[in-house]
Amino acid sequence: MEVTRSKLKGLSNPDARKYVGIVGSSTVFPFMSFIAEDFNCIFSFKTPVVESIESRPEFKIFCSGIRENALDIATSSCPVKEAEIERERDVIIISYTGMSLQIRIKAINLILKRIYLKLYLHILKRKSNKKLWSDINQTLPKTGIEICDPHQNTGTYETLVNFVTHA
Template sequence: MIKHKLALAVAATILTATAYGQSARDYISIVGSSTVYPFTTAVAEQFGKANANFKTPKVESTGTGGGFKLFCGGVGVQHPDISNASRAIKKSEIETCAKNGVTEIVEINIGFDGIVLASSKKNKPMPLTIKDLWLALAKEVPDPATGKLVMNNFKTWKDINAALPANKIEVLGPPPTSGTRDAFVELVMDHGCKEFPAIKDLEKADEKKAKATCQTIREDGVFIEAGENDNLIVNKLVANPNALGIFGYSFLEENLDKIQGETINGVAPSFETIADGKYPVSRPLFVYAKKAHVGVIPGIKEFIAEFTSEKAMGDEGYLARKGLIPLPNAKRKQVAMDANALKVMAP
């Protein structure tokens, strides 16, 4: 009986391996971040034009979290080869990958991006601060009279800051699966809350509860989840001049004829202010590749070489023209060297 089961298991393994070889994809499958999507798509198109031997990669916008779920699902042609991410992969995601046999991951920091708060050009710009944004969007905020935490009942920007207009607070933003949402929480919500004594007191008593209070966004209709399609947010801003939208800088740059970026802490989002670190809401962008698929799916190594080339990622590269903020020269060279050597992340 045991021998019979063993024979069946061996046969199944052989059949699986044969099927794997027969049904191997002849194109690279890429999923993940909507922010990184336009950059990876540009590289995919360039790669397809320049390499007659390889098909143009298929790039899908699933959001960073959704991309990692697919990427970490396993090794084999039914799973993506590459995942775009607008934040670094989490420890929990690396663990999920490992459980499913995805143990050799190549991390490529492709550059930087800023998260912007944008509005229609029909509206007068607002001089926002990170503190203002937290008060506008947090589920619980300190009561102005007592300082104690209460449910957020601010209705207009003027309620928060007398220097701001009496416009209704309405913010269109990404869902929890989005790397942009993760980065916004980390760079805005986590920082904005720290300015209040009530949060500092809570942190001393219950650090976990304080963190949740800082990060939890209100659910009373003021913050509207607009999905992973940043172009949809742009269109909604044009239709509703009083609303603000949260998305990556590249989408602002592509639509400067219709929308504008709000200043945050006195700094306007621009290529220069994100590159030099003056703009407070900026973050690194990544591409993750599955080393086990190199040599099985044609073109992965060559695609990585194209992505990390100076003509793509350089100061004057075609990705910079699409809004990617390039890495400093020395860092860029190191990233390219490690990526092309298929250097894997430490477990």
């Protein structure tokens, strides 16, 4: 499962603009900002300009063409769709970060996997009245259920929902 993909193309007009323009999802934004700050400490270029918007509009802007104010890099916490790739010929995959999630889920025995996934789906749909893990299964501890999930209008949320519903 691909959770993070990035697309890269050359600077649109190096004479007109001496910085790299990056747009990223709100999930990836803090990491890209951190990397951008270190960028000019290592290289002799200006600090990249990093902005945050939702993934789908970001790809639409990114794929809109090459011009002076065009984006150079787009990052996302959700996979790039085939239609988006078709609009942009030069795609470079930077990393696959979903592997650790897959490995962890595969390491959980089948019963617990089903319990956690079903529970998560119930919580996403706001239909669960379960307050403790033991409400799901008596063998689980009598501790409160706390799930920190991404905000519903993020690419991370979309990716997680797709992963859970297809698991």
